[in-house]
Amino acid sequence: MSRVHWGALGRSPWNHVSEKGFWEELRNNTIKLRENTDRAIMIVVGGNLFEWGTFLRRMDNFLMDLLLEPNKVERFLDALMERHLTMLENVCDAVGDIVDIICFGDDLGMDTGPFMKPETYQKLFKPRHTILCNYVHKHSNMHTFLHSCGSVYRLIPDLIEAGFEVLNPVQTNSRDMEPARLKKEFGKDIAFWGGGADTRSILNKATPKKVKDHVRQNIETLAPGGGFVFNTVHNIMPDVPPENIVAMFEAIDEYR
Template sequence: MKSRERVLMALQHQEPDRVPFDLGGTVTSGIHRIAYKNLLDYLGIKKDEIRIAEIHQQLADVHEDVLQRLKVDFRPVFSKLPEGWKPEFKEDEEYIRFKDQWGIGWRMPKDGGLYFDLDTHPFAGFTTVDEVVNYRVPDPADRSRLRGVKEEAQRLADTTGAALCLAGVSAGFLEMAYWLRGYEQFFVDLVWDPKMANAILDKTVEIKMRYWEMALKELGDIIDIVVEADDFASQFGLIISPETYRKFIKPRQQELFATIKKNSNAYICFHSCGAVYELIPDLIEVGIDALNPVQVSAANMDTKKLKKEFGDVLTFWGGGVDTQNVLNHGTPQQVRDEVKRRIDDLAPGGGFIFTPVHNVQPDVPPENYMAMWETWEEYGKYR
């Protein structure tokens, strides 16, 4: 069975020959450059260069022969930066810094830095809605973003047989609001200045709407999965109340996801970390097809319970192994036991795509990664 057929069966809640396996299909199911280098060394694979697929999280662009060896069923498709724009990296004594295309500042420590962290917020000092409305960003519908993308997507489809996942142009629209305004100030806006909060959310949703309308008109007949995201929860509960979500976020999600469905037949994989259990019925209602990363260590995110309550309509894209305590700090046997448990919980009836919870972090031993993979390979077969 080819990868694309296997993935589509799983998304349609049917049992293919085996549970599909993801590594790097999305920017929340990838592997950090350090963990990837360690894995290559462990497997005896020599590479002259490790390219970065996603700069903020420092994710590796996994080589095609490695994807083939690990039987990965997905390939990512990324748009380009608009023609004539590129980030300028600057260094001082402590940090490497840059501003992204939206004007958000990022920094990574020069000595041992693992990720680029938020640094500056362009809307931090804004006091009026007009300042938000008049803030200029590169055109999300600039067609130069798709230069060569359709041809590359077709090549991947023809040569790998994999399911293709199209990445968005920005982080989630709520997440973008945090980043543009600053977390604390945006939370204050939601309560004390809803006009400002709505203006910022309108801005960040517009970026996405314009991009998806343009991208899917070009790529909608090739792409199998559209990847969207927004982090609504922490380890122990929601970041915003259900009432706030339903007032400010849910109507915009409905509009955004309806636009995606209108312009393609793609499934929507939606990423939200943490304890999102309380919002899962809402997420199903607004049109998501798959939930990632299924953070099994967060409150109320037990895989058996999730499968029982939502498994008939929702695909679980993740949850294959706990990455906070087991994949990084456990023994290989503990990893194997965890993987078997999650497959038992999530695989029956389809609707499960195996990948760890979020990205593989730098401290994951390659022995543990391969213990996970070998257990999936042995135990993830339907027949």
């Protein structure tokens, strides 16, 4: 970790926020959007912790750092938190009373499970995720949304305790991420924004009829009692036949 180029922390997607008038313009545009839609409004801020480590150190190095250099990882994360909290302060002041959902991102899982043991998440990342979520809840009306790909089943109890209210993309084609299991164990405590259609093995390969059946089954599993926003499992890729996309939307309309 001693060889990390800390200057890289200065290059974030929010660099332009220091430009004169940025936050005022953001607020004015958000007010106009609110006046013209009854849909939920989301702002995407990132707030990545684990992923920034993989960006700067490379995935293999950072995974070893988590176990071999936890103290240095914590110092690194604290430097990130200074930036993230400054960003959150500006976002909450500008649009926290207008926007409905704030989206954080941190891909914590792979197909077979989390990138780390729950104990590692609890020590290094959960306290900091808690600080971010608490700040949002204290200083705005926004709900906290986490985008985290892969199998995060073993981390979901901690994500809920940290203060995340929405989980996306609900990668149901990963280990332990079966819709029925997730709904039964966590459906009362977190909303699922995703899991509606498998884009990796169903939407791109199945017949339109099978796509419809698949979508209906997932909706019937995840929707009862609320806490479900239909979304595909991540992006619809170029290999998906157009007729399967139509079938997916037809299944949604038929359910409604």
